[in-house]
Structure formats: structure tokens, C-alpha cells
Amino acid sequence: MATQNGTSAKLTEPLFGTAENARMTGTGPAIWLAGDPEDLPEWLDAGAAGIVTNTVVLNQMVQKYGQITELTQRYLDITDKPVVIEIDGHSTQELLDVGEVFTKMSDQIVLKIPASTHALGAFAELKKAGVPTFCTTVFTLPQAAAVAQAGVTHVLPFCEPFNDVGGDPTKLIRDCQEMFDGWADRPFVTAALVRSVETAEAALADGADGIIVFWPVFRDMMQSHLTDEWNKTFLDEWNSMNDAGLMKDLPVQKH
Structure with a gap:
């Protein structure tokens, strides 16, 4: 995996240093946006941390905009903030090879990878290369511990699926914060799949370092x-x- 020039200097602070350092500098919880690139500029200018994608959204957007790299360029064209692209694959090497295509496009690119055993190796190699990473589909505390040890930058507890089965959507956030308490180099705990203002409020109250929302939820948070x-x-x-x-x-x- 090739190291991208400028990544460490541009994306390290405050969103990609340690979560403890971010809190000490008073930057506050980050609000990340998801959605169609046509809808996001207004909300990015309103203080959002950057853009986060997932493969469901990407698959919808490529039907409208074409190749996934062309879609990625559209996101890059509307902001100078981080753009988190979710990738997937069947092996560590595939993840690294695919990820390199995106990280070569811009120093703004951050890679997001679902939690799996072969993702662990990718997180470790990407950390060595200075590439920030998000780990998605985290549903358990052991998963969070494993990907954190592998070197992921942001651990993403999935919230709404717990709501869907009558569970506590943000309990894992509390558990992660307790587990990581005292770590000198702990990852950010960023709430993912936040579909409502209520879940956003619960995640922030339970200590999330950031939340990922579609822009209508961001808008409604101000109501x-x-x-x-x-x-x-x-x-x-x-x-x-x-x-x-x-x-x-x-x-x-x-x-």
C-alpha cells in the first residue's frame, strides 16, 4: 500500500489524531454527512466534518453518476473536507489494492471497511501507510477491541439495527467508551446508521465522538x-x- 503524500499532515488533527486529543482541543463531537453529492454542499458549509459513504448509498449513486471513481470525484469536487469511501472485498490484499485506487485520487480520501477477519490485516497495513480508516458494521465489544488493536482510526457502532430489534441503540457506544478509557491512542467512537434525531441525541449523550447522519437528520437536529x-x-x-x-x-x- 503506497503512502499518500500529505495525508498525515492534512488529516491527522483534529479528526484523525487520538480521540482524547480531539476532546482536549475542544473540537466537540463531529457530525458527518451522507447522501447525494447534489444535496450536501449547503450542509457541509454549515459545519459538518465531512462526507461518509456506504455501499448501499454508493450503489444508488453510481446508477445516477456512473463509475464509482467518477462518483468519488464528485464528492471531492464539492468539499475540501475528508471524504470517507466504503470499500469491500474478499481478502486483505483485495482491500488494500482497491483502497489504493481511492487514496491515490486525493489526500482527502479516508477508507471505510466492514468488520471482518481479513479487514484486520488491512487496517494494520493502512495504519503503517498513514491512511485513516473507519471500521463499520461493529455490533459487539470484542469486535471493537479487535479492530482498535489493528489500528483503525474510527470504530463505528451500528445504532439503528439495535432499535429495530427492541434493543438499546447506543449501549455499545457506552461500552466502547468505558473499554477505551485511559488508552493513550484510542480510536474515535463514531455512531453509524443514525436515522433519527432521537438516536443522534442518545449517541451524543452516551459519549459518541461523532455521528454519521443523512442531511435531513442534520437539518432536523436544529429543530x-x-x-x-x-x-x-x-x-x-x-x-x-x-x-x-x-x-x-x-x-x-x-x-
């Missing part, structure tokens, strides 16, 4: 009837000052 009521109160007061001619030195909009 609260109390916020709406108080925003209207404050905006009415603002408009009242403007109407009274007391804002002539400000570039305010008419209402």
Missing part, C-alpha cells in the same frame, strides 16, 4: 418548538429596532 418561539421573540424585537430607524448604520434586511 425545537422552544427555539422557534424564542427565535420569533428575539427577531420581533430586532425588527422593532429596525422599524424605529435605530439600525441605520447596519446592513440589515427589510422584512
Whole structure:
């Protein structure tokens, strides 16, 4: 696996250093976005950490945009933030060979790989090459421990499937945080498959270092009837000052 020039310098901090360092610098939980590249620019500009894909979304998007590398370039064209591409395969070497195609495209590329025994070798080699990695489909604490030891950057507990069977969707996040507590070089615990504001809130409350959501969930995270009521109160007061001619030195909009 070839090392990409600039990867370590560009993607190491704060999203790809240690989770403890990220917390100490006060960067806060990361919000990663998934979806169609046409829909994402507005939300990326609103503070999202970057883009994360999975093979379900990729398969949908290639039907619209063509080859997967062409789709990847579309994502790269809309942001200078990290773009996480999920890859898959049947062996460690296949994962490394496929991953190299993407990492050669840009220093922004991060590789996301489902949890498996052959993924462990890929994570170890990619760490040596300085390539950040996400491990998805993590459902158990032993899986999280294994991929962390292999060198993965982000461990991704899958949340909503636990909801689907009546379980606690974010218990694994709590368990991972407890297990990794005190690790000097611990991975990020990033909640994946978060389909609702409720699950996003639970994941963040349980200590997730980040969440991965589709942009409509990101939008809905800002909704609260109390916020709406108080925003209207404050905006009415603002408009009242403007109407009274007391804002002539400000570039305010008419209402």
C-alpha cells in the first residue's frame, strides 16, 4: 500500500489524531454527512466534518453518476473536507489494492471497511501507510477491541439495527467508551446508521465522538418548538429596532 503524500499532515488533527486529543482541543463531537453529492454542499458549509459513504448509498449513486471513481470525484469536487469511501472485498490484499485506487485520487480520501477477519490485516497495513480508516458494521465489544488493536482510526457502532430489534441503540457506544478509557491512542467512537434525531441525541449523550447522519437528520437536529418561539421573540424585537430607524448604520434586511 503506497503512502499518500500529505495525508498525515492534512488529516491527522483534529479528526484523525487520538480521540482524547480531539476532546482536549475542544473540537466537540463531529457530525458527518451522507447522501447525494447534489444535496450536501449547503450542509457541509454549515459545519459538518465531512462526507461518509456506504455501499448501499454508493450503489444508488453510481446508477445516477456512473463509475464509482467518477462518483468519488464528485464528492471531492464539492468539499475540501475528508471524504470517507466504503470499500469491500474478499481478502486483505483485495482491500488494500482497491483502497489504493481511492487514496491515490486525493489526500482527502479516508477508507471505510466492514468488520471482518481479513479487514484486520488491512487496517494494520493502512495504519503503517498513514491512511485513516473507519471500521463499520461493529455490533459487539470484542469486535471493537479487535479492530482498535489493528489500528483503525474510527470504530463505528451500528445504532439503528439495535432499535429495530427492541434493543438499546447506543449501549455499545457506552461500552466502547468505558473499554477505551485511559488508552493513550484510542480510536474515535463514531455512531453509524443514525436515522433519527432521537438516536443522534442518545449517541451524543452516551459519549459518541461523532455521528454519521443523512442531511435531513442534520437539518432536523436544529429543530425545537422552544427555539422557534424564542427565535420569533428575539427577531420581533430586532425588527422593532429596525422599524424605529435605530439600525441605520447596519446592513440589515427589510422584512
